[in-house]
Each structure stands twice: as structure tokens, then as C-alpha cells.
Amino acid sequence: MEQSLNFAEARHLVARTGLGAEWKLIKKLEGRTRQQAVNIVLHPQVYNPPAPPKMTAWHIRMNMHESKNPRHKMKMHAMTTLEGRRLKRWWIAHMRRTPSPLVEKLTLFWHGHFTSSLDKIEQPSLLYKQHMLLRRHALGSFSTLLKGVAKDPAMLVYLDGMLNEKRHPNENFARELLELFTLGHGYYSEHDVKNVARAFTGWSVDRYQERFAFNKEEHDNAPKKVLGKWVKNGDDVIRVLLQHPRTARTIAEKFWSLFINDAEPDSRTIQSWANTFRHSRYNIRTLLGSVFNSDAFWSEENRGALTKSPADLVVGSLRMVPWRTASMFSDKDVEGIFRLLGQDLFDPANVKGWKTGMDWIDAETVMVRSSMINKLTGGNMNARVNKGAGYPDAPPEQYQQWLLAQQPVSSLPETPGKARLVRALALDPVYQLT
Amino acid sequence: MNRREFAKLAALTPFAGMAGIMPELALSAKAEPTGKRILLLVELAGGNDGLNTLIPLKQRKKYEDARPTLAQKKVIDIGEEVGMHTSLEPLKSWWDEGQCSWVQNVGYPKPDRSHFRSKDIWETASSSDQQRADGWLSLVLPEKKQGLHGVVVGSGLGPMQGKQCRAVAMHDPRTFVKQAELVSQADVETSNPSLAHIIDVQQQVHGARQLLERSIRVRHIERFFPHRSNFNNDLKSVAKMIVGGADATVYKVTLSGFDTHAGQAITHKNQLAYLAKGLDAFANAMKVFKQWDNVLVMTYSEFGRSLKENLSGGTDHGTSAPQLVMGGKLKGGKLYGDSPDLNNLDSEGDIQYTTDFHSLYATVAENWWGGENPWTQYETLSFV
Structure with a gap:
């Protein structure tokens, strides 16, 4: 028999899954069973952010950047800073007002996982597009999200994917894809990094359309081995990475730090979450369900064991x-x-x-x-x-x-x-x- | 100042060293240096153009060809190898007295041209293909002393990042003390490690506040810093803290504005003038307050700039650059390390480093602090 949530438990669920322990939400969940309450939390109403602030198109900015007139360059920098600030405020405003804070929490999490920065990219409109990609799949499919990120223009600029060419492979994206986005440090060799970089050669960006463009000329089509498997291109690499058990564990470990406590994750719990995640074909909502229904999540010991971001x-x-x-x-x-x-x-x-x-x-x-x-x-x-x-x-x-x-x-x-x-x-x- | 005024001041500052309130008195009464070994780090943020800081005289033709509008024709004579930018005039007398030096062409292998990444590499003493989270000073300071390790005047702990380091960042001591008073103070045992960490950091803040309260009351420093600039103000704050006995080992200030992609001629000239005037003022103040022998000043910058000037009258992100060192105990007035070779460039057409920045850190750890040196594989330099 499942007991109904008392005030402290309802409060815990709201505080950990939202932004702040909102009284109204606590009252809404108090008295329900755990499963009912978790179910409500897992299915927030879709609440889209308002239209973004105006942002200058990339090709216009590039023209200014390449201008010989130093004033154009300075103006361009000032413009980028201003538009960047507006974009930041746009998201803050939405975080403060949205009735679905879990979506914001997850979007912010994915932004930290699949990092990109204005500081490097200097093009707010690309960051906005990446943000919408992360938001769209925040509680959706991790495999779709990973595939999307690999072709995301902001990411292609941030980790130098657009400089990754047949004759001059650039390893930046390849390395972070393995180390930070999927497997984690120590689960691949330097040789894998090199071959992953080769597989992604030619994945570039169309500056006018601000979207992914495949540059066949610059793609190294030769077969290469990654983690012991033969691959040709980036899609193959992503498939291999999604088959690898470490990928689900990496995300599960990060969810422990996001939802459970500041200590090292418990290995058996992570294993069970990771299994569920992998077998759900990387459904993020399913993983969240495992997390929010776990003993670790509800353990009294873990109340107040997580530092607020x-x-x-x-x-x-x-x-x-x-x-x-x-x-x-x-x-x-x-x-x-x-x-x-x-x-x-x-x-x-x-x-x-x-x-x-x-x-x-x-x-x-x-x-x-x-x-x-x-x-x-x-x-x-x-x-x-x-x-x-x-x-x-x-x-x-x-x-x-x-x-x-x-x-x-x-x-x-x-x-x-x-x-x-x-x-x-x-x-x-x-x-x-x- | 008459006797009554002095008595009033002394009463206001029960524990401040007399040096703080009455320099004249201090000179006679407390002439002995305290034996502290302070490091003042000066970050030249944005990437300082080393080739226009120390102008290469031996390969002048090559330099002038690469920089049709930016090449410096007039330089300050410090020998045959290189000349100093004319804006650095205030440093010349310190050079002549042997209390100012340059370490030439400092960098690291496979230089990264991203501001943030290269700054991280310098500040964490890592390398292009290694990421470290903690600052280089966290490897040497914790075993060196109890109490407060360092103070950053500005934002970001930079090289003092890391749980091992007890450092605070502030914009000026007065505001810090005011803000710190708002931080709650709990002294309880807890089995919750996250809570214990917060309580510990809060106690650090209060510890720093008590030390800094003295420096707020330090007088007679203003006159050394007549020029009004943020950099000068920050150096003044550091001077006050040192004189007031804040007891930190490392101080850090930042001079920004070195990212000179366009219209560099004027900007860079001004930046170097800020640097030289500021450090001249600081050194003078330290000398009068008998602290100059206790201080080592060292600059760093994420990278130097491209050898070739660009079409906007600026330079782009480059590789290595010279770093300045100053101090009363310095073996100065000469150059350390080799000059860049403009005939031996990397694939991007930029100069290649000859002294690894880890050598600077090794020198500070071993020669200045006489302690554990985590970078023994790098040569130490003999400037201290």
C-alpha cells in the first residue's frame, strides 16, 4: 500500500524538480501517492517562451567582422554584446514566470551538458537556435538530442566542427563528444578521438541559412575503427556511442548530481537507472521517472544534501x-x-x-x-x-x-x-x- | 599632525601597525622588514602584444615588415637585444636600479588562441591538452600558511581557484567588509558535508573581513597614486592591505583592454602607460612603507599577439610574450630567457615560446617562497 505524501515529502519533490519550493505546488501534491505526484511532475504543461529578442543575422555580422573599417568591427562587437545580454534576460524572464519549471531545469542542465558559449561563438542567433533544440528535447529523446547537437550550428562553431576538414582534421568536437557528452574520460583511446574527428569531417555550417551543411569535398569517407567498430561518418559514430553502456551511465551519474546529493553517486542505483534509460531507447522522461521514484531520491538522509545552483x-x-x-x-x-x-x-x-x-x-x-x-x-x-x-x-x-x-x-x-x-x-x- | 590628532588616530586603530597611520614614525620605529614574501600578480587581460612591449631590435627589419603601421620606431634603451615601448618610461628607473626585469618570450607548447581556454591554461598551470579545475596557487599555498592565502581585487579567483585555497575576491576592501558583515556566521558541527562546506566558506569570509578592516583605516597612501584609473585604484587597495597587515600571501589585480584587434597604436600605448604608471606608484609606496623587499610583482597574459598586424591596424590572438617582474629583492636590470626568433615561426606565422610559463611558477615556489615546487621538470629562473 502506498502512503500519501506529507507536507515535507511534497515539499521535497517540488523543490528538487522545480525552481523553488512553491507553496501552491506543494499543496497540490500533498496527500497524493508518490506515483501520482511524480506523474504530475513528469507531465508539465507545455509552455513555450515568448518570441526572442531581435538578433542580427550571421552573414550580416560576418560582413561587418571582415570589414576593413575598424569602426564596423567595434560596432559589431557592441551589437553582439547587447544582443547576447537581451537573450540572457529573455530566458531569465521566462524562468521567473513559467508554470513548468522542470522544463527550465532540464533545459539548463542540457545547456551545461552540451556547452556552447556566446564568448566563443559571438553570434546570439545561433545560441538561440541551440537553446530551442535543447528545450524541445529537454524531456524527450536523448538520442534525438545528441544527433541534433552534432549538427547544431552553434556547436559546430563552438567546438570547431566547421574547421574539421579532410586534410586538417580538428579534434575538438570529437574529444568532447567522447569525454563529456557520452562515454566519459578513460573509456576511449587517443586513436578513437582521431578517427571520430575524421568521421565528422565535412560537417559544416551554412552561414546564410544558419543551419547544418554537409561539405562532401571535405569529408573523409574511408572506413575507420571507433571503439572497435567500423564506421564511415558521424552518424555511424553516434550509433556506436549510443550502443555503448557508458553513455547511459554518464547521463545517469549527472542526474544524480542534479537531483540526489553532492556526494559520489551510488553505483548500483546508477546501473539500474542507466539500464532503464538505455532500454527505453534513451527516453529522458523515463529516466526521470526512475530517478524520482527511487529510494535514493526519497531517502531522508538526502534532504538538504544538495547545494542549490x-x-x-x-x-x-x-x-x-x-x-x-x-x-x-x-x-x-x-x-x-x-x-x-x-x-x-x-x-x-x-x-x-x-x-x-x-x-x-x-x-x-x-x-x-x-x-x-x-x-x-x-x-x-x-x-x-x-x-x-x-x-x-x-x-x-x-x-x-x-x-x-x-x-x-x-x-x-x-x-x-x-x-x-x-x-x-x-x-x-x-x-x-x- | 599634532600629538592630539595622533592619539585620536591611534585609538581608532587598536591593532593596526603604526606604519599604517604614521609613516614617518614607522620609518624610524619599525624599519625592519617583516620577512613576509608577498606575490602581486598583474593580469594583462585580453592578450598583451609582447612584440610591441619589448621591441625586437636584432631582427628589426622582419618586425617592421610585419607591422607597417604598428612597428615602434622609438624605444627605451635597455640594451641591444630589445627596447621597451616608450609608454613604459616610468619603469626605466626601476630597471636601472635592478628592481625591474623582463622574462622574455613566455608561453607553452601548442598554444591555444582562445581567450578563455588560454587563460585557464595559464591560471591552472595545465597544458593545451589537459584541463585542470584548480588554480596553480592551490598547489603551493595551502601548505605554506594558515589563514588567508590571497586576495583578488577584481572578480574571479583565477589562479587561486579551488577548495584548497583560502582566497577572496573583492572590488575594494571597504565594500568587501560591508558585504561580509551580511554573511551569516554559524559555528556548528554538522554531518552534512554540503552544509559544512558552506559554514566553512562563511567563516573564511569573516576571517578575511577581520584582517581587511585594518587596511580600510590605512592613511597616507593616496598621495602615491595621483592618477585616476581603475588599475591605480586597485593597486592602491593592495598597497593598503599590505601596509595594513592583511596577511595574505598573494594579491591579484587586473588591467584589461589588451585585446587590440583594431586601432592598436593608441590603445596599446595607453594600456602600457597605465601599467607603468600604476606599478611605479605602487613600488614607490611599498618602498616608503618598507615593504618593497617583501614584494614580488609578476605579470601574466593569456597570450601574445600575432606577429603580422591585421587590416584594422590591430593584431590578432598570438602565442608567447614577455612578462614583467619587479621587487626590492629582484636581481633585475637584465633580461631573462631568450628573445623570440622571428625567423623561426609556427604554422600560423607566429613566434614560438622559449620559456615555459611553468618556469615562472617554479621560480616563485622554489626561489621566492623556498617551499615545495610542483613543477620541478621546468627550469627555475634566477630573478629572485
């Missing part, structure tokens, strides 16, 4: 509580805070993508995190002023359960008042965890 902390906080101060955080401000905290959207620091777990926390980010919470929870503490603010009608003990994943370590205020209590709880170090 910048998105969890910043967007999560803004979504959770009806702050009067929320208007002090424009999408532009939030974008800046994301950058300071190390989650600069469309600009991950390096090819490894986002940090995870405890690596989010250093002296610099600790200060930015507390400044942000200070500002957000500041203002008038007077209960009368905050009367209509929309704080949930619940006893103080439940506030603690709502805002914190485990017992606070600082002492709580003796003066009553919801605003004061919320502030104290949010400033507690435990609030940085989920």
Missing part, C-alpha cells in the same frame, strides 16, 4: 515567496547575479559546463548569495504592512519546513511576524541547500 537559489527564491521587494530585481539584475554566481546563461565558463554541488560555493559567491537574500528579505518587518502580502496562512513550524530542507543552524527571531521569520530562515546557511 544559482538558478535554484535566485529564481527559486523569487518564485517561492511573494516578496514586496521582488520589483527590486529586474531581469537585468537577475542576469547579473547569475553571472556573479557562476551561471552566466549562454556563457558557461568552459566546455565542462556548469559546476555542480559544493563547487558553487566559494568566498565570492557566498557573499553574493547573502547580499541577494539580504536585499530580497529586507524592507519593512511590520506585520501590519505585510498583511496583504500573500504569505501562506500557516504556523511558524510549517514555515520552517517550507523554506528549509533540514533544521536551521542559526537561532530564530523571538519577535513574531512572518516577514521576520522568513528573513531569518532564508539567511540561515541551510537555505543554500535543497
Whole structure:
């Protein structure tokens, strides 16, 4: 017999699968069985982002870039920066408002997994296209996503695929495909890297259409061995990689860090998730189902065992509580805070993508995190002023359960008042965890 | 300053060294250097054009052919091999006194021309085909001392990245202290490692705050930094911290704007002037406060620039470049390492490094700090 979720369990499910422990969602899931609740979480309504900001076409930018007039070049750089910032804010705005935060969480995860950055690509419209690809398949099929990414123009620029030619193979994409996107370090040889690079030669980009273009002249069509199997082209390589058991494990391990805790993943759990994932032909929703129904996910020991990512902390906080101060955080401000905290959207620091777990926390980010919470929870503490603010009608003990994943370590205020209590709880170090 | 004023100041700064408040007094009373070995790293962000910093005189024709508009005709004489860019004039007297030197043509094999990747390679002491997450200083500082390891004035911990390193980044000490006061302070035992890490970092921040509170009160530094620029302000902050006894081993400042793809002639001239004026001011301040012997200044930059100038009157991402070292204890006034050979270029037509940057780190670890040297396979240099 399955028991129904209590408040703390419903809160755990919402906080881990969304952005912030939103009161309404918790209340919606409280009292349902685990399976029912997980099912609701796994089938969010499709909620598409609004139209993107205007972005200059690639070929126009390239013309400016190649111009002999230094002013054109400078103008081009300024334009790229501006359009990039607008794109970042566009996503932030959507994260703050969407009723389906799981889609954002997964899109952000795939953005870290299949990294590309404005810093290198200098072409916002390509990043936007990549973003829509990641979003479309965020809970869909990993194999479709992988195939799409290999032909994605932003990726072809970011990892130099478009420079990968028959006579001058470029190994950048090949190496990261093996090391970061599928198998992981140590499961392939340098020889494999070279042959994978050869197989992907000629995979290029049409600058005018801003889409994948196959350049037959530059493709090395000779058979080559990758992981002991004969391949000719990139499609063959991807097939081989999807047959390899490591690929599913790599994703399963990363989901452990995204959903379970900051420690090393449990090998047997990973094995079971990876099996399910592979046998579902890489259905991401199926993998998520395994994760959210697992004992590891529900174990009391894992409450508060995961460090909040910048998105969890910043967007999560803004979504959770009806702050009067929320208007002090424009999408532009939030974008800046994301950058300071190390989650600069469309600009991950390096090819490894986002940090995870405890690596989010250093002296610099600790200060930015507390400044942000200070500002957000500041203002008038007077209960009368905050009367209509929309704080949930619940006893103080439940506030603690709502805002914190485990017992606070600082002492709580003796003066009553919801605003004061919320502030104290949010400033507690435990609030940085989920 | 009269006696009463002095008493008032002294009361305000119960634990600050007298040097901070009364340099004149300090000179007589506390003339002994403290024996600390401070490293000030100066990042020249964007990729400094080494060939227009130290102008190659021996292959001048080749240099001038490659740079029809950017070649420097006039240089500061520091010998027959190379000449300094005229903007570096303020450094000349330090060179003459043997307290300023250049390590020539510093780089690494298979140079990466991406800003972020090459910066990572330098800052983590890795190589083109190796990724490391932690900064090079995290390999040497933790065993060197307790307490605060380093302070970055600017953003990003860079070479002090990593859990082993106790470093803080700030824009200026005053703001840092104010911000740090907002950070909660819990001192509890916990079996949750994630929580323990947060509490630990929060305590580090408070530790740094206490040390930095002194530097805020340091006076008489302003007059050494008359030029108004961000770089000067950052150096002033560092000077205050050193004089105030902040007790960090490494400081880092950044001078940005070296990515001179277009219209380089003016930009680069200005950048080098900022650099030279700033370091001249800093060195003077350190000298007066009897700290100059305790300080080693060292520059780094993700790469040098292309030998050939481009069609926009600029240069593109290149390979190796000279790095500046300064300090009271420096064996300076001469060049270290070999000059680039403009007749021996790589496949992209750029110069090939002759001194590996790991040698700089090995020198700092072994000769300056006299400690463990993780880079023994690289030669140390004798500038300190």
C-alpha cells in the first residue's frame, strides 16, 4: 500500500524538480501517492517562451567582422554584446514566470551538458537556435538530442566542427563528444578521438541559412575503427556511442548530481537507472521517472544534501515567496547575479559546463548569495504592512519546513511576524541547500 | 599632525601597525622588514602584444615588415637585444636600479588562441591538452600558511581557484567588509558535508573581513597614486592591505583592454602607460612603507599577439610574450630567457615560446617562497 505524501515529502519533490519550493505546488501534491505526484511532475504543461529578442543575422555580422573599417568591427562587437545580454534576460524572464519549471531545469542542465558559449561563438542567433533544440528535447529523446547537437550550428562553431576538414582534421568536437557528452574520460583511446574527428569531417555550417551543411569535398569517407567498430561518418559514430553502456551511465551519474546529493553517486542505483534509460531507447522522461521514484531520491538522509545552483537559489527564491521587494530585481539584475554566481546563461565558463554541488560555493559567491537574500528579505518587518502580502496562512513550524530542507543552524527571531521569520530562515546557511 | 590628532588616530586603530597611520614614525620605529614574501600578480587581460612591449631590435627589419603601421620606431634603451615601448618610461628607473626585469618570450607548447581556454591554461598551470579545475596557487599555498592565502581585487579567483585555497575576491576592501558583515556566521558541527562546506566558506569570509578592516583605516597612501584609473585604484587597495597587515600571501589585480584587434597604436600605448604608471606608484609606496623587499610583482597574459598586424591596424590572438617582474629583492636590470626568433615561426606565422610559463611558477615556489615546487621538470629562473 502506498502512503500519501506529507507536507515535507511534497515539499521535497517540488523543490528538487522545480525552481523553488512553491507553496501552491506543494499543496497540490500533498496527500497524493508518490506515483501520482511524480506523474504530475513528469507531465508539465507545455509552455513555450515568448518570441526572442531581435538578433542580427550571421552573414550580416560576418560582413561587418571582415570589414576593413575598424569602426564596423567595434560596432559589431557592441551589437553582439547587447544582443547576447537581451537573450540572457529573455530566458531569465521566462524562468521567473513559467508554470513548468522542470522544463527550465532540464533545459539548463542540457545547456551545461552540451556547452556552447556566446564568448566563443559571438553570434546570439545561433545560441538561440541551440537553446530551442535543447528545450524541445529537454524531456524527450536523448538520442534525438545528441544527433541534433552534432549538427547544431552553434556547436559546430563552438567546438570547431566547421574547421574539421579532410586534410586538417580538428579534434575538438570529437574529444568532447567522447569525454563529456557520452562515454566519459578513460573509456576511449587517443586513436578513437582521431578517427571520430575524421568521421565528422565535412560537417559544416551554412552561414546564410544558419543551419547544418554537409561539405562532401571535405569529408573523409574511408572506413575507420571507433571503439572497435567500423564506421564511415558521424552518424555511424553516434550509433556506436549510443550502443555503448557508458553513455547511459554518464547521463545517469549527472542526474544524480542534479537531483540526489553532492556526494559520489551510488553505483548500483546508477546501473539500474542507466539500464532503464538505455532500454527505453534513451527516453529522458523515463529516466526521470526512475530517478524520482527511487529510494535514493526519497531517502531522508538526502534532504538538504544538495547545494542549490544559482538558478535554484535566485529564481527559486523569487518564485517561492511573494516578496514586496521582488520589483527590486529586474531581469537585468537577475542576469547579473547569475553571472556573479557562476551561471552566466549562454556563457558557461568552459566546455565542462556548469559546476555542480559544493563547487558553487566559494568566498565570492557566498557573499553574493547573502547580499541577494539580504536585499530580497529586507524592507519593512511590520506585520501590519505585510498583511496583504500573500504569505501562506500557516504556523511558524510549517514555515520552517517550507523554506528549509533540514533544521536551521542559526537561532530564530523571538519577535513574531512572518516577514521576520522568513528573513531569518532564508539567511540561515541551510537555505543554500535543497 | 599634532600629538592630539595622533592619539585620536591611534585609538581608532587598536591593532593596526603604526606604519599604517604614521609613516614617518614607522620609518624610524619599525624599519625592519617583516620577512613576509608577498606575490602581486598583474593580469594583462585580453592578450598583451609582447612584440610591441619589448621591441625586437636584432631582427628589426622582419618586425617592421610585419607591422607597417604598428612597428615602434622609438624605444627605451635597455640594451641591444630589445627596447621597451616608450609608454613604459616610468619603469626605466626601476630597471636601472635592478628592481625591474623582463622574462622574455613566455608561453607553452601548442598554444591555444582562445581567450578563455588560454587563460585557464595559464591560471591552472595545465597544458593545451589537459584541463585542470584548480588554480596553480592551490598547489603551493595551502601548505605554506594558515589563514588567508590571497586576495583578488577584481572578480574571479583565477589562479587561486579551488577548495584548497583560502582566497577572496573583492572590488575594494571597504565594500568587501560591508558585504561580509551580511554573511551569516554559524559555528556548528554538522554531518552534512554540503552544509559544512558552506559554514566553512562563511567563516573564511569573516576571517578575511577581520584582517581587511585594518587596511580600510590605512592613511597616507593616496598621495602615491595621483592618477585616476581603475588599475591605480586597485593597486592602491593592495598597497593598503599590505601596509595594513592583511596577511595574505598573494594579491591579484587586473588591467584589461589588451585585446587590440583594431586601432592598436593608441590603445596599446595607453594600456602600457597605465601599467607603468600604476606599478611605479605602487613600488614607490611599498618602498616608503618598507615593504618593497617583501614584494614580488609578476605579470601574466593569456597570450601574445600575432606577429603580422591585421587590416584594422590591430593584431590578432598570438602565442608567447614577455612578462614583467619587479621587487626590492629582484636581481633585475637584465633580461631573462631568450628573445623570440622571428625567423623561426609556427604554422600560423607566429613566434614560438622559449620559456615555459611553468618556469615562472617554479621560480616563485622554489626561489621566492623556498617551499615545495610542483613543477620541478621546468627550469627555475634566477630573478629572485
